[in-house]
Amino acid sequence: MNAKELFQIFGDIEDDFIWEASPKTKCQPVKRSVSRWVAAAAAAVMVIIAIPVTAYAVELSQYNAAVAYLASLGIEAGDLSDYSRREVIDAVKTYDAGESNAMIDALLPSDDGKMTVTDQIAQVTSEQVRSLKPTMTCSDVIAALGNTIDIGSGIYILQYEVDGEYLINIPFASDTAQLGVTGDKLLEAKQPIEDSQ
Amino acid sequence: MEDKEIIALYFARSENAISETALKYGGYCCYISENILHNREDAEECCSDAYFDAWQSIPPHNPQNLKTFLGKLTRNRAIKKLEHCQAAKRGGGQINLILSELDECLPSGSNVEEKLQESVLLECINSYLLSLPALHRKVFVRRYWYTSPISDIARQYAMSESKVKSLLFRLRKQLKAKLEKEGFFL
Numbered sequence A: 001m002n003a004k005e006l007f008q009i010f011g012d013i014e015d016d017f018i019w020e021a022s023p024k025t026k027c028q029p030v031k032r033s034v035s036r037w038v039a040a041a042a043a044a045v046m047v048i049i050a051i052p053v054t055a056y057a058v059e060l061s062q063y064n065a066a067v068a069y070l071a072s073l074g075i076e077a078g079d080l081s082d083y084s085r086r087e088v089i090d091a092v093k094t095y096d097a098g099e100s101n102a103m104i105d106a107l108l109p110s111d112d113g114k115m116t117v118t119d120q121i122a123q124v125t126s127e128q129v130r131s132l133k134p135t136m137t138c139s140d141v142i143a144a145l146g147n148t149i150d151i152g153s154g155i156y157i158l159q160y161e162v163d164g165e166y167l168i169n170i171p172f173a174s175d176t177a178q179l180g181v182t183g184d185k186l187l188e189a190k191q192p193i194e195d196s197q
Numbered sequence B: 001m002e003d004k005e006i007i008a009l010y011f012a013r014s015e016n017a018i019s020e021t022a023l024k025y026g027g028y029c030c031y032i033s034e035n036i037l038h039n040r041e042d043a044e045e046c047c048s049d050a051y052f053d054a055w056q057s058i059p060p061h062n063p064q065n066l067k068t069f070l071g072k073l074t075r076n077r078a079i080k081k082l083e084h085c086q087a088a089k090r091g092g093g094q095i096n097l098i099l100s101e102l103d104e105c106l107p108s109g110s111n112v113e114e115k116l117q118e119s120v121l122l123e124c125i126n127s128y129l130l131s132l133p134a135l136h137r138k139v140f141v142r143r144y145w146y147t148s149p150i151s152d153i154a155r156q157y158a159m160s161e162s163k164v165k166s167l168l169f170r171l172r173k174q175l176k177a178k179l180e181k182e183g184f185f186l
Helices: A003-010 A015-020 A036-072 A085-096 A102-107 A126-130 A138-145 A183-188 B003-011 B016-037 B040-057 B066-087 B093-105 B117-131 B134-144 B150-156 B161-181
Strands: A122-124 A156-162 A166-172
Touching: A003 B093, A003 B117, A015 B066, A015 B134, A036 A085, A036 B134, A085 A102, A126 A138, A126 A156, A126 A183, A138 A156, A138 A166, A166 A183, B003 B016, B003 B066, B016 B040, B016 B066, B016 B093, B040 B066, B093 B134, B093 B161, B117 B134, B117 B161, B134 B150, B134 B161, B150 B161
Parallel strands: A122 A156
Antiparallel strands: A156 A166
């Protein structure tokens, strides 16, 4: 495989990722008619007040970027009320450089919303499996059948014991991927427990 | 106009479907094609081809997300056009740099045994992207899906260009490690 092929394969990534990274649309500037003298006077006033405002604007811009970064890690802006803007900016700089930071470590959510790990295979009935729908995601299936072991590597493969006799494996490529088949179809692929061992 | 209304125009085979598509997503599609082709005329032609592809495929296809559906059609058309342009020795400024960056994700002398591996490779890439913090994922997708210049990425996400470059470097290394760990390369 070469870089060109990888570039083409990359074109088929999940729609959600493409949507999330959409570039902001460019806006055309609004043209206003203002007299030259008014514009010159306004410019002069702006120069007089610009210097102290600039430093504030730079810090504010850095702070907003830091808040956006922390939001992407699951830390809400409201959680930062006990910290100054400079503390938040410095914390993000050190954390993003790969170093640990006490403030961010204290604020990071303990559960990142992903599937919790368990080493217990869940036991379900055929009736429960038949209730599954093709549009269900991984978390929908877990909500319906209960948490179970994940035997996948890189993708999710949920394994359930059915009616005490069979095993079924339910694969999902991502958190947002859909089941794609009915519960009846899944049951067609069930394997006796003794054959699986 | 809402996406579902535009899609309804396609299903009704209304000639307004294309014009409404261009009105709402023309800028978005041109952004994608121009980043790849670096030639305004080629990029606009590519967008028109993408609208035609959409017309041909809707119906029966009913895209869940019209924007990303058009984005993918445009990207694919732009790549095909680039191959044609490079044969004629014109255009494509940014793309060679991006391909050389992606080359770092592949071990030297790598060989994928079967074409069948491509769908599994895509699943692995999706899994990797899902594991990233949202900001890192957005930067990576902007660079390697949208082929955005570093300056655009830095501007939108309020980062310096050097920070964007170093972040992309780390993310490419991580992707390479993941692909090797998943056994995609001999």
